[in-house]
Amino acid sequence: MKIGLIVNPVAGLGGAVGLKGTDGPEIVAEALRRGAVAQSGLRARRAMARLAVRHPGAEVIVAPGALGADWVAGLELRVRIAALPAAQGSAQDTIAAVQALRPCDLLVFAGGDGTARDVASAAGQGVGLMGIPCGVKMHSGVFAVSPEAAGSALADLLADPAALRWDDAAEIMDIDEDILRAGRLAPRLYGYARVPQLRSRMQAAKGGPRQDAAAALAGAGAEIARALVRDTLYLIGPGTSAAAVLQALGQRSTVLGTDAYLNGAIVARDARSQDLERLAAGRPVQIILGVTGRQGFLLGRGNQTLSAALIARAGRTGLIVLATPEKLNALAQPMLWVDTGDPGLDAQLSGFVQVHTGPKQRRMMRIGAAA
Amino acid sequence: MTRLPNFHAAKWDEPVVMQLGRPGGRGQLFPAPEPEVAETVGANPVPEAMRRKDRPVLPEITEFEAQRHYLHLSQMTLGMMGVSLFGTCTMKYNSKTSEFATWRPEIAEVHPYQHPDTLQGVLEIMHDFGGILQSLSGMDQFVFQPGGGADAAYTMTAVARAYWADRGQLGQRTEMVTSIQAHPCNPATAAAAGFTVINLPLEENGYPSLEALKAAVSERTALIMLNNPDDMGIYNPEIRDWVKAAKDVGALCFYDHANFNGVMGKLSARELGFDACMFMLHKTFGAPKAGGGPAVGAFGCTAELAPYMPAPIVVKQGDTYALDEDRPKSCGKIREFWGNVPQVVKAYAWARAMGAEGIQMASDISVVANNYMDHRLAQLPGIARSNPDVTKRRMEMTRWSLAPLHEETGIGTVEIANRMADYGIDPWWMSHEPWIVPQPFTPEAGELWSKEDIDLWIDVLAKIMQEARENPELVRTAPHNQPIAQVKGDAFEDPSQWAMTWRAFVRKRDQAAAQGAA
Numbered sequence: 001m002k003i004g005l006i007v008n009p010v011a012g013l014g015g016a017v018g019l020k021g022t023d024g025p026e027i028v029a030e031a032l033r034r035g036a037v038a039q040s041g042l043r044a045r046r047a048m049a050r051l052a053v054r055h056p057g058a059e060v061i062v063a064p065g066a067l068g069a070d071w072v073a074g075l076e077l078r079v080r081i082a083a084l085p086a087a088q089g090s091a092q093d094t095i096a097a098v099q100a101l102r103p104c105d106l107l108v109f110a111g112g113d114g115t116a117r118d119v120a121s122a123a124g125q126g127v128g129l130m131g132i133p134c135g136v137k138m139h140s141g142v143f144a145v146s147p148e149a150a151g152s153a154l155a156d157l158l159a160d161p162a163a164l165r166w167d168d169a170a171e172i173m174d175i176d177e178d179i180l181r182a183g184r185l186a187p188r189l190y191g192y193a194r195v196p197q198l199r200s201r202m203q204a205a206k207g208g209p210r211q212d213a214a215a216a217l218a219g220a221g222a223e224i225a226r227a228l229v230r231d232t233l234y235l236i237g238p239g240t241s242a243a244a245v246l247q248a249l250g251q252r253s254t255v256l257g258t259d260a261y262l263n264g265a266i267v268a269r270d271a272r273s274q275d276l277e278r279l280a281a282g283r284p285v286q287i288i289l290g291v292t293g294r295q296g297f298l299l300g301r302g303n304q305t306l307s308a309a310l311i312a313r314a315g316r317t318g319l320i321v322l323a324t325p326e327k328l329n330a331l332a333q334p335m336l337w338v339d340t341g342d343p344g345l346d347a348q349l350s351g352f353v354q355v356h357t358g359p360k361q362r363r364m365m366r367i368g369a370a371a
Numbered sequence: 372m373t374r375l376p377n378f379h380a381a382k383w384d385e386p387v388v389m390q391l392g393r394p395g396g397r398g399q400l401f402p403a404p405e406p407e408v409a410e411t412v413g414a415n416p417v418p419e420a421m422r423r424k425d426r427p428v429l430p431e432i433t434e435f436e437a438q439r440h441y442l443h444l445s446q447m448t449l450g451m452m453g454v455s456l457f458g459t460c461t462m463k464y465n466s467k468t469s470e471f472a473t474w475r476p477e478i479a480e481v482h483p484y485q486h487p488d489t490l491q492g493v494l495e496i497m498h499d500f501g502g503i504l505q506s507l508s509g510m511d512q513f514v515f516q517p518g519g520g521a522d523a524a525y526t527m528t529a530v531a532r533a534y535w536a537d538r539g540q541l542g543q544r545t546e547m548v549t550s551i552q553a554h555p556c557n558p559a560t561a562a563a564a565g566f567t568v569i570n571l572p573l574e575e576n577g578y579p580s581l582e583a584l585k586a587a588v589s590e591r592t593a594l595i596m597l598n599n600p601d602d603m604g605i606y607n608p609e610i611r612d613w614v615k616a617a618k619d620v621g622a623l624c625f626y627d628h629a630n631f632n633g634v635m636g637k638l639s640a641r642e643l644g645f646d647a648c649m650f651m652l653h654k655t656f657g658a659p660k661a662g663g664g665p666a667v668g669a670f671g672c673t674a675e676l677a678p679y680m681p682a683p684i685v686v687k688q689g690d691t692y693a694l695d696e697d698r699p700k701s702c703g704k705i706r707e708f709w710g711n712v713p714q715v716v717k718a719y720a721w722a723r724a725m726g727a728e729g730i731q732m733a734s735d736i737s738v739v740a741n742n743y744m745d746h747r748l749a750q751l752p753g754i755a756r757s758n759p760d761v762t763k764r765r766m767e768m769t770r771w772s773l774a775p776l777h778e779e780t781g782i783g784t785v786e787i788a789n790r791m792a793d794y795g796i797d798p799w800w801m802s803h804e805p806w807i808v809p810q811p812f813t814p815e816a817g818e819l820w821s822k823e824d825i826d827l828w829i830d831v832l833a834k835i836m837q838e839a840r841e842n843p844e845l846v847r848t849a850p851h852n853q854p855i856a857q858v859k860g861d862a863f864e865d866p867s868q869w870a871m872t873w874r875a876f877v878r879k880r881d882q883a884a885a886q887g888a889a
Contacts, residue, residue, distance in 0.1 A: 328572075334573065352582070360567040361558075362570065363570045363571075366572070
């Protein structure tokens with residue numbers, strides 16, 4: 001198990017001084033002008049200090065200088081510093097560092113959603129990620145709950161590498177900061193990353209069967225697929241959970257966009273709201289959705305192509321939701337959230353929905369209005 | 372502070388019984404038959420076809436050596452030799468008096484195929500104990516066939532299936548509604564019986580909201596299955612409204628009394644509106660757990676559901692007791708014969724010894740004991756009570772979380788459980804799945820354990836939490852004072868590393884040797 005560490009030294013700068021994020025050099029300059037003090041390095045050090053206490057002498061490969069090495073100095077760790085070109089003070093630094101640390105099995109990064117996007121795209125598939133939460137925006141499913149929790153999780157992984165299981169379906173989400181600053185949230189799903197499953201150790205201790213999240217989703221997807229009716233337009237939202245229904249129907253899904261399914265065929269792929277609204281005219285509409293990890297968003301995060309008009313057509317009873325029990329158990333609050341942009345509609349959607357958690361398994365979840 | 376025991380378990384490090392002894396070793400030597408006997412029965416009374424050709428592979432040791440070996444093994448087990456506040460299991464002393472009762476020939480030497488006229492005593496006990504459970508629950512009929520709590524939950528799902536099939540509604544009534552914090556046997560058995568399981572999440576009060584239940588139940592609901600109080604130790608005061616909401620859509624209501632100890636004698640499942648309930652005789656009623664079986668989940672229900680119960684049912688006809696097998700609407704057998712009868716006898720002995728007042732007082736003591744624990748545990752920095760905003764007193768157990776200590780030291784509930792064994796304290800119960808509360812543990816004092824025992828248990832926990840801060844490695848690598856160190860769970864998933872019989876052991880050992888040589 002090789003662990004790499006990358007610090008985005010400017011992550012989170014914007015938050016403390018009233019900016020909505022820190023994407024791009026102009027914003028960094030503005031944040032510094034407003035007196036922002038970088039926190040990400042200190043938070044990375046908190047995580048690594050916990051690792052050093054729990055697992056003294058653990059080996060960590062780090063990016064040089066402020067991108068890593070500065071923050072682990074003096075800790076009881078075996079530190080190797082990767083060779084890198086001089087830092088530019090931009091996202092290029094993160095990407096170059098990821099490439100230099102690529103032989104690692106697990107890349108630990110200190111940053112927010114923007115850093116997660118950069119790290120995930122540069123690392124490619126098959127490299128595990130763990131975020132030390134430092135950013136202004138943290139909608140992605142790759143972050144530990146605190147720096148100390150990240151350090152503890154690393155120590156657990158090193159203590160028992162055989163127990164490690166990967167989850168390849170952690171969402172990488174980010175918000176377009178320009179739009180956020182104008183007062184609207186518009187997060188997008190950028191892809192999926194591999195993260196270590198931080199399981200309770202109960203299963204192994206009891207020798208019981210491991211829960212298979214993929215099998216649970218496939219079973220739930222097949223059950224929903226069998227119950228689809230003719231002449232209803234089904235909108236399949238972004239995400240691997242909703243995609244399980246199309247998979248059960250033998251169809252390929254867009255995963256990162258919204259597809260439409262009618263009478264046994266996909267009638268629109270990665271469609272825009274206007275196209276979906278045209279298809280929905282004169283027909284019943286149902287929407288098949290997953291849930292975003294940790295935050296528990298159902299509508300309004302990463303699936304903005306589902307317009308308020310379309311959601312209103314479906315109503316709460318027209319929402320078909322899939323999520324694994326593990327994902328629901330890991331939510332920060334036991335709630336699902338909607339933010340459709342229409343407060344009246346959000347209020348109408350509030351109430352309970354049955355989430356399909358596996359074949360013949362459901363969980364009642366309360367929907368609340370995010371605003 | 373209590374003086375903590377300077378404990379060390381026995382470690383005998385001796386081979387399994389098959390590897391002890393020597394050829395010719397015998398427990399007892401019997402004299403050869405007298406000539407008259409030999410002449411009467413023949414030289415070899417076993418018919419030729421039934422004689423084995425090879426010698427059986429049996430240990431060849433003396434009776435004394437066998438006794439010594441098993442005494443040593445018993446000394447190397449953990450169970451009940453220390454203080455065991457194992458929540459949700461309601462650990463009680465299994466009295467020797469009731470044990471002796473089951474050794475009597477009227478129990479030990481009878482067989483269910485005997486004519487009922489020769490079984491009147493044991494049938495009377497089963498009938499009368501059913502009556503005791505009826506008065507505790509308000510139900511009309513009990514059956515003892517299920518071999519444990521989960522088996523009794525399964526009995527409920529089988530009864531519900533038969534009930535809805537009899538009404539021609541099984542195709543419509545396909546769903547079972549339960550709480551995410553119900554014992555997992557409820558969703559598991561409903562799923563095994565073919566129902567779709569709908570779980571309700573816990574909300575602010577520490578139990579699911581009535582609103583969630585009302586949103587979940589419909590004309591598709593076959594039954595709801597509930598614990599109350601649940602393992603958080605929180606009693607759901609809206610339970611009558613819950614039952615009413617389920618009844619309003621026609622569903623059956625099942626009360627899983629796994630956590631009966633805090634409410635026994637205080638409430639009646641029937642009076643709350645339930646159609647059926649189950650008691651675990653090996654928990655609440657002082658019968659042994661016997662290491663995971665044999666146990667008894669006593670299943671009781673109303674007269675309306677009784678025709679669908681598993682048969683036979685013990686009935687009283689005039690002054691005699693009989694077995695009613697002629698029950699055409701029965702869901703069928705859940706288990707062979709009448710269940711684990713010695714357990715029923717022991718539970719009967721417990722109930723008769725306690726009496727109605729004793730049972731009431733025991734439930735009071737178990738709630739007071741837990742509230743005393745709550746009070747002391749709340750003073751230990753590093754642990755947190757589940758649902759900390761719920762200020763109402765808990766019932767007979769409370770779920771706690773070690774998350775603060777784990778965040779601080781990396782030592783969690785598994786490590787502390789292992790370390791407790793080093794002090795002669797039985798490792799605690801953590802939680803059923805899923806772990807809603809991080810790093811959980813769930814103590815339950817019940818009415819058995821003295822204040823001194825409870826204080827010792829808490830003082831040991833406090834000491835281990837101090838060790839976690841000062842010397843976490845000591846806790847992480849525990850146990851140190853036990854015959855074996857940490858059990859590596861991975862081996863359970865590799866059949867080549869374990870064997871349930873001597874024959875399998877020899878085969879797997881030889882296979883491993885052959886592979887090593889190749």
